[in-house]
Structures are given as structure tokens and as C-alpha cells.
Amino acid sequence: DAGITQSPRHKVTETGTPVTLRCHQTENHRYMYWYRQDPGHGLRLIHYSYGVKDTDKGEVSDGYSVSRSKTEDFLLTLESATSSQTSVYFCATNTPGHQETQYFGPGTRLLVL
Amino acid sequence: GQQVMQIPQYQHVQEGEDFTTYCNSSTTLSNIQWYKQRPGGHPVFLIQLVKSGEVKKQKRLTFQFGEAKKNSSLHITATQTTDVGTYFCALSNTGNQFYFGTGTSLTVIP
Numbered sequence: 001d002a003g004i005t006q007s008p009r010h011k012v013t014e015t016g017t018p019v020t021l022r023c024h025q026t027e028n029h030r031y032m033y034w035y036r037q038d039p040g041h042g043l044r045l046i047h048y049s050y051g052v053k054d055t056d057k058g059e060v061s062d063g064y065s066v067s068r069s070k071t072e073d074f075l076l077t078l079e080s081a082t083s084s085q086t087s088v089y090f091c092a093t094n095t096p097g098h099q100e101t102q103y104f105g106p107g108t109r110l111l112v113l
Numbered sequence: 114g115q116q117v118m119q120i121p122q123y124q125h126v127q128e129g130e131d132f133t134t135y136c137n138s139s140t141t142l143s144n145i146q147w148y149k150q151r152p153g154g155h156p157v158f159l160i161q162l163v164k165s166g167e168v169k170k171q172k173r174l175t176f177q178f179g180e181a182k183k184n185s186s187l188h189i190t191a192t193q194t195t196d197v198g199t200y201f202c203a204l205s206n207t208g209n210q211f212y213f214g215t216g217t218s219l220t221v222i223p
Binding site: 035050092101103104105106107 | 144146154155157161201203205209210212213
């Protein structure tokens with residue numbers, strides 16, 4: 001959907017290590033989002049970006065940082081991974097005015113041991 | 114942030130039976146979207162509702178937006194095994210943030 005790729009698709013890491021997840025889009029969508037999905041919680045917004053170098057926090061931003069240096073790339077960094085950050089991470093994009101919908105990437109499964 | 118409650122959390126149906134999932138909000142919504150996520154997959158947009166009392170159909174799926182714009186439902190008639198997955202409602206605010214319901218996981222028993 002909307003040419004969104006995520007890398008890596010799977011990752012196993014140890015507590016305390018830094019982790020960076022990448023989202024890349026080819027549709028020139030202005031907004032990009034990072035969500036985490038956990039059983040019983042649905043999709044929860046971590047951070048989002050409304051333009052290059054313009055980012056803001058979502059409802060579960062603690063322990064995460066983001067950067068957007070180019071329209072097509074949105075990076076999510078876990079500075080020091082914890083076991084509570086084991087989750088499936090989805091990137092999404094959106095262009096306001098285009099049905100107000102979101103297009104999701106395939107997801108990244110992260111396991112923090 | 115805004116919250117939307119979704120029920121039920123799980124639903125098992127025999128193939129051919131109907132299925133309904135509901136989303137409820139304590140505040141008036143400007144719009145609501147519905148997404149489907151197949152097992153192991155990512156959420157895929159199904160539809161958006163904007164108008165009070167709006168009803169939209171996609172083949173066997175019927176989407177409704179309440180008159181007060183505080184609730185919405187997705188109804189599937191005569192479920193098939195291809196309907197298996199988790200259905201989410203979502204709303205967006207003026208800041209273009211999206212809030213998702215917790216989802217309803219549908220299992221269809223052949």
C-alpha cells in the first residue's frame with residue numbers, strides 16, 4: 001500500500017541496546033506515523049511527523065525518538081531497548097484531504113530479550 | 114487524547130452467520146474509518162464515514178455512522194472464511210492524529 005517499506009522486518013535484540021527502525025515511502029505523503037501493536041491494546045501512536053524535521057509525540061512516546069530528514073524516510077529509535085518494547089511496529093503515511101485515511105507498511109516484529 | 118471503545122474484543126461465528134462490531138465514543142466524531150487486518154498482516158483501509166446517519170455498503174459489509182456521530186458499526190452478512198481478521202475503527206482529529214479502537218478479532222469456523 002502506497003509504496004511503504006519497513007526495515008528490518010524482524011529483529012531480536014538485547015535489553016539496553018539501541019535499535020533503529022526505518023520506514024520508507026515513495027508516495028510523497030506529508031504525514032508519517034509510528035505505531036506499536038500489542039494484544040488487547042490495538043494500535044497506539046508513538047510519534048508522528050507532519051513534514052521534514054517536524055515531529056510530535058503520540059500517546060506512548062516514552063523511550064522512543066524519531067527523525068525525519070527527508071520526506072520519504074521516517075526513523076524510529078529505541079535509545080536503550082527494554083523488554084516492554086517488544087512489539088510489532090507499524091509505520092503509516094497519510095496525506096490530509098485524501099480521504100483522511102492511513103496507509104500502513106508491513107510491520108517490524110521486535111523482540112527484546 | 115480521544116478514545117474510542119470497540120466491542121466485542123473477540124467473536125467466533127460459524128461460516129454463513131452474520132457478524133457485527135461496534136465502536137463508541139463519548140465525544141462527537143468528525144469522521145470514522147474502518148480497517149481490516151488479516152492475521153500476520155497490516156491494517157488495510159476499508160472505508161470512511163463522515164455524515165450523521167451515513168450508511169455505506171461494500172458487498173456483504175455494511176458500515177453505519179450514528180445519528181449523533183458518537184458511534185459506528187460494521188456488519189458482515191453471511192460470513193466467509195476470507196472475512197477472518199481483526200477489524201479496527203479509527204478516528205482522526207484536527208491535528209491529523211489517528212486513534213484506533215482495540216479491534217474485534219473475527220474467527221470464522223468452516
